[in-house]
Amino acid sequence: MTKKYAKMVVDKDFRIAEIDKRMYGSFIEHLGRAVYEGIYQPDHPSADKDGFRKDVMELVKELNVPIIRYPGGNFVSNYYWEDGVGPVDERPKRLELAWRSLETNEVGLNEFAKWSKLVGSDMMMAVNLGTRGVGDACNLLEYCNHEAGTKYSDLRIKHGYKEPHKIKTWCLGNEMDGPWQVGSKTPAEYGRIAYEAAKAMKLIDPDIELVSCGSSSTSMKTFPEWEATTLEHTYEHVDYVSLHQYFGNADGDTPNFLAKSMETEHFIKTVISTCDYVKAKKRGKKNINLSFDEWNVWYHSHQADDNTMKREPWQKAPALLEDIYNFEDALVVGLMLITFMKHADRVKMACLAQLVNVIAPIMTQVDGPAWKQTIYYPYLHASKYGRGIALQPVLYSTKHDTKEYTDVFDVDSVAVYNEEAEEVTIFAVNRDLADSIEFTCDIRSFEGYGLIEHIVLTNDDLLASNSAIKQAVAPVTVNDTFLDNGIIKTNLRKASWNVIRLGKK
Template sequence: MTNMNNAGLIIDKAYRLAEVDPRLYSSFIEHLGRAVYGGIYDPGHPEADDAGFRRDVANLIRDIGVPLIRYPGGNFVSGYNWEDGVGPVEERPSRLDLAWRSIEPNKVGTNEFIEWARGIGSDVMMAVNLGTRGVDAARHLLEYCNHPGGTQYSDLRVAHGYKEPHRIKTWCLGNEMDGPWQIGQKTAAEYGRLASETAKAMRLVDPGIELVACGSSFRSMPTYAEWEAAVLDHTYEQVDYLSLHTYYGNADNDTANYLARSLDMDHFIREIIAVCDYIKAKQRSRKTLHLSFDEWNVWFHTLESDKQVAPWQHAPELLEDCYTFEDALMVGSMLITMLNHADRVKIACLAQLVNAIAPIMTETGGRAWKQTIYYPYLHASLYGRGTVLVPVLNCEKYDCKDYTDVPQLDTAIVYNEAQEELTIFAVNKSLVESNKLVCDVRGFAGYRVIEQIVMTSGDVKAVNTADAPDSVLPHRAHDAKVDDGRLNAVLPALSWNVIRLRKH
């Protein structure tokens, strides 16, 4: 007999948190492993377009509706000379990429990537090199991308075949500059001053841009919180966002403890909000700073095997995590966590998009398929547009190795008023117990269930592969019903759930 718990949820239009910024469903492509070469770009592939980009991969990305893609890194950007990736391809140099100890041929660069991204309906979040370079390189790249013409770098873009400016709006001021693995690692004071001066110069070139300052690389960094405060002391009035990065894994093979890590993400966001608001008060600013969670995902499967990859290869197989069903649940809970902070988290980039810790995998020259984590990302992007409502949830809790009082259910509610739709996202973390969910939806008179999506598996370690791409799939269920102002649904043990209601 299936064990069953009861859970109650109150949903009301008056309990509004914030509008979802569509960029919450953004992603990231770095010049790393096979993310670019053999991933999105594979000139010899039967599906390659005239520019060498794979149409089948583009279609899988287009289906998600990715609004923004961070580029070109990541650690890669801290040693990248943007000039190497523009102009005639046959004249571009091959370089040693010190970040990933690979050979970078520069066949894909700024113009090619922007053109590809726009072709799939995405904008680009461009990162500048504040590791080995600084103010000059950043302002020149911005001039190259955004200035109409009549100057050295804008005319260079025109000469390269792009008469119209790219108008890139959002820019990252470096990447993880506190990390000892980073080329050009800096102290908070060093980075804060450089970021402030770079921001000042870039805004003189184009006052309409948005800027993202680097937060700590991880919550566990020894300078965490002190770094954010010191950097913001220099940059608070010059930037629009502070970045957060986090990855989770299940190296201990403890599913209950693993899925509880969404609490860590929630605490992380709350702490960074507190630091931002402290600097706001300290500087007596009238501006509220928002957050860019521009790297987040599950990453642990290849941490050891990647150490064995021989250096100085072109497009080596790096970070090619094969994601399990429980990884999909973790990604679902992370999406829910960010939705429930939509008042401050405005940009979030699933890292990454193809092959390297990615929802989409390819064989170079061969097949492409969807990993387990593709599906919660897809569902959230498609149906998580509108206003986040504050969920009032009552459910069972559990204790595990690192956490206590972990709610069995993670839930987020999105109300699309224009389309008169209401979507409930839920992850049941219980290993053995289904949850009978009763939702008070009396404030949504006339709404009925139009779709119920459930993702479960009898094996938490089940994966999708090129040979078995459909091992883990969502399916439609039909037990969710609205009756007399109550929505009733059963959420199976260890499940990702999407329940959509519409007014009839």
């Protein structure tokens, strides 16, 4: 039997691109307990004067989330932003159609903008192009970004927010190709309304960046024709196209589950090709970049969600999409992050969906603590150490096949060079479930660098999960990694997420 191994060469001149910090963004939707009982619970012992849970804020700040998409998601396609501004006691309650819940509008645009600043994040705002249109999008932008002296900017000031929110990044609707979406569109219909909205919004604020809706998944019958058709309309006025992708392991096939990041690779390459086709057809000069603004593992809670929405609708903040993540889920999250880094030249934004309680790295108990799920850790490490220049890895690894994928690398890896901090970080996942794998990495171009630490996330139980009581899955630092004459040598433990940090001596 062939001995399994992985070898990599990392050179400071093999540059992919500077990683946009927004690659480590996240997402909060008015869905389930993400907002109410998540970030906001006025009667919680840790609540601040505005009702925000400070224990949650501390966990979010630790992640250093650069941008957060808001307020949806499916929610936005029937959302009236005006309901969530002004005096709270005058705000109406509405039937929320996407998740069949009751929206009280206690938290709205201004409250979320305040919370975002408290946790150090920018906002990525979505506009409703499902049940509303161009005029409403323009009104919202004027309310958020215009200084003063107009109807909606003066309304913001009247509501107690003199300074504009200056939101730079805007999504033109959400998953408009999906029949589940309220107000879904054909490619031509969406292309037209997105074009008109983009054109008008950039007249109001030419400095904003706009994200055009891409396909909701690679399984959509219209993929990638949706991108080709819609960008024919929107190319001149938008800057990004969105990608959404979720993975699951309902059949318990872990090797196949850990290979699914190859589907992420395929998705990215196909969308890039389609964007470049439209660019060529338009005789354009700019690249349309990618915003992977929904991604995660999501499958644990599907049946419970269906039962709640069908049998017990119109609850305030029902427990929806509350996946409890296990160790193998964390490995898949790590593999997806590695894939994004490898495409830093075109993937400029990504939003882990979502941030609190709803398919999230952070969970809360109503009157108890907030705690870290297994997926918190690869997300934390990438956000903390994955800032800088993504380096093109020259990677050799033994391979295996799974039910759906062939030639799957036993080890997937990428490196990031932070010039300012004079640090290099290698991220690696060993997909092998039975054995550790010998890993060597040539970093001789980084003369004078030494080993800082090797962080490992692993567990003998692939289904191990965390709770408010016990962190069964948490990273540790190991001391069996060596650097000699520019060559790193280590054994990557079976089924493990690895962060190898190096710095200038």
